[in-house]
Amino acid sequence: xxxxxxxxxxxxxxxxxxxxxxxxxxxxxxxxxxxxxxxxxxxxxxxxxxxxxxxxxxxxxxxxxxxxxxxxxxxxxxxxxxxxxxxxxxxxxxxxxxxxxxxxxxxxxxxxxxxxxxxxxxxxxxxxxxxxxxxxxxxxxxxxxxxxxxxxxxxxxxxxxxxxxxxxxxxxxxxxxxxxxxxxxxxxxxxxxxxxxxxxxxxxxxxxxxxxxxxxxxxxxxxxxxx
Numbered sequence: 047x048x049x050x051x052x053x054x055x056x057x058x059x060x061x062x063x064x065x066x067x068x069x070x071x072x073x074x075x076x077x078x079x080x081x082x083x084x085x086x087x088x089x090x091x092x093x094x095x096x097x098x099x100x101x102x103x104x105x106x107x108x109x110x111x112x113x114x115x116x117x118x119x120x121x122x123x124x125x126x127x128x129x130x131x132x133x134x135x136x137x138x139x140x141x142x143x144x145x146x147x148x149x150x151x152x153x154x155x156x157x158x159x160x161x162x163x164x165x166x167x168x169x170x171x172x173x174x175x176x177x178x179x180x181x182x183x184x185x186x187x188x189x190x191x192x193x194x195x196x197x198x199x200x201x202x203x204x205x206x207x208x209x210x211x212x213x214x215x216x217x218x219x220x221x222x223x224x225x226x227x228x229x230x231x232x233x234x235x236x237x238x239x240x241x242x243x244x245x246x247x248x249x250x251x252x253x254x255x256x257x258x259x260x261x262x263x264x265x266x267x268x269x270x271x272x273x
Contacts (some may be wrong), residue, residue: 047094049101065090068153070168071112077118084123091130110137112168112189140185144171148180151227154252160225164171165232167191174221190232240264
């Protein structure tokens with residue numbers, strides 16, 4: 047939940063609270079939202095409703111993304127959320143999700159030129175940006191939760207599945223860029239760990255930059271750690 051005092055002139059939040067509900071945890075196994083995640087989400091939204099009622103908010107937008115977009119029981123979930131919040135839920139398409147991520151990067155980086163990668167629990171959104179414009183967009187079923195909770199017979203093929211999905215984005219292979227802009231909690235968790243382990247002097251993620259070689263080293267380091 048984000049609350050802005052003056053969104054038009056200054057996109058600086060005065061309130062920012064996240065809750066990890068893991069709605070898409072069981073999506074690939076059952077086609078439905080995770081029951082425990084759903085109940086937790088309802089409880090969190092009840093609290094958010096109380097905050098909204100006491101914050102004198104002039105306008106509110108409720109957004110749902112990949113897990114809700116794809117689940118068989120999404121209508122039931124949306125109806126309940128709208129009842130709790132007394133607000134309409136806007137379920138974004140994959141391309142709309144990619145567009146919003148790209149616009150967020152453009153607003154924070156004046157001369158952004160590269161690919162935006164927004165990694166969530168249910169999907170990965172990609173967007174090619176240059177000179178303040180979005181040139182290409184794509185959405186892929188490569189969310190962290192759905193990859194981690196694949197049926198056992200498909201777990202060994204996850205790497206191949208990822209490469210196949212990425213190779214299906216036709217514009218990606220034709221795009222030569224030097225910058226990859228990372229959006230989403232999974233990337234933040236990785237970079238927080240990197241900052242801590244490298245004893246980087248500033249604990250600030252915004253505009254934190256690493257090289258492709260450093261990223262590759264981290265992939266090896268974290269993937270070989272015992273779980």
